[in-house]
Amino acid sequence: MTDSLPMITLGGGCFWCTEAVFVRVRGVVDVQSGYSNGQVQRPSYEQVCTGTTGHNEVVRLTYDPAQVSLRQLLEIFFTIHDPTTLNRQGNDVGTQYRSAIYFSTPEQKLEAELLIAELEQAAVFHGPIVTEVLPLANYWPAEDYHQDYYEQHPNQGYCAFVVGPKVAKLRQTFAALLK
Template identity: 65%
Template sequence: MNTTSIQTITLGGGCFWCVEAVYERVLGVTGVESGYSNGRVRNPSYEQVCSGDTGAVEVVRVSFDPAQITLREVLEIFFVVHDPTTLNRQGNDVGTQYRSGIYVESPEHERVAREVIAEMAASGTYKSPIVTEVLPLADYSRAEDYHQHYFAQHPGQGYCAFVVAPKVEKFRKTFASKVRSE
């Protein structure tokens, strides 16, 4: 693998434990890190973000090798494993910190993200409009250590068993050819 070709996209799709757990299983993904971005407070804590007062969103930075998986494929997975039509909410997780977002670091990534959203909207897959924001990545900070690889470390924890695990299973079934062998 040529590490100079590795690209990164930052995704907000509800609780970062869910998004992280899926991308840790994707063939071609070289790194996954939970964090916070696009808020008004630098380096916020989890408690601050959960208060909803920071404007930050729980995100996952996904590093991937485009020789193995394209940005388009990374985003197609994203749109299957979360609901891009609910504003500031994913299931029972409610607040601006759970908003749907694609946070880009290049004009090319923004172009692809907007194309994928337009295609998804035109496909009729969703009954409601897609509310996923596409913005430049701003003020990213890594989440606390105990949030990293959370599902892998706590698969039997209630939230993981009832919320995260079904999203991982949906990914496995929908994208069988993209599942990393474990």
């Protein structure tokens, strides 16, 4: 069934954070942590962490538009990370943590650009949005131990202090969209 559903790939800092949020959203049928838009084929986590491959830590979302719209997914995305910081989210610094929307269709690109323009017009953030909006390229799934990381390690330091608050923000801000 998921073969016919749309996918969008988002980079919002560490993929553990982004994955932990989107697995809780109604209509999101699959979330896969991975790497995209870099030059190396089949990169490893260690390679991506060097910052030399050009890859971004991302989540690839497969979603059912009858249950959740792309617009709603993008609104969640812009709420759970800071799209105004170039190549960083909090203490995570490097090009692999850049804010990005990697689209698969022209409609996804248009939706992303329209929402960014609305957020900029409304001056929602303290600075300009630096989220790149590009076609998805050279996607590769992250290693198995990165998948469902927060679910498996909720008390690990990073999970408790960085991921947990993002999940709490989702629950508070988007309760109507939770599974």
